[in-house]
């Protein structure tokens with residue numbers, strides 16, 4: 001997201017040199033810079049107590065298995081966002097979450113924060129608006145159910161690596 005006009009007062013922004021940041025769009029009225037940014041999201045590899053992986057199909061877009069993901073709301077931290085998204089989409093409670101890595105997703109200008117999430121396995125209560133289907137898989141089956149290039153595949157590999165080294169911690 002890049003700003004040409006101030007999102008508060010609507011004034012046309014001017015470039016101003018700010019520290020080491022170089023020229024940054026600046027509102028003279030509000031006396032503040034408007035740094036470009038990418039929308040932050042969480043993407044969650046949901047695992048039960050035995051390491052089974054939950055994948056969902058969204059009600060919109062292409063019908064294929066994906067991980068639970070969603071935008072971090074204004075004023076919300078990533079950990080709260082992932083608990084909220086997982087609860088909203090699947091009805092499951094998060095027991096622990098571990099940050100894995102971030103990836104920039106150019107198509108939607110998102111900064112994706114990837115988390116491994118341990119969830120309490122219980123009855124699924126799928127979001128009526130957003131989720132058409134959800135299923136549990138072994139890690140290997142989950143890998144195969146995900147499409148080529150899916151973030152979930154990367155996340156499964158990273159979780160496997162961390163578990164092998166005893167570093168997953170959730």
Ligand SMILES: [Zn+2]
Pocket residue numbers: 006007008009010011027028029030031
């Ligand atoms: Zn302004």
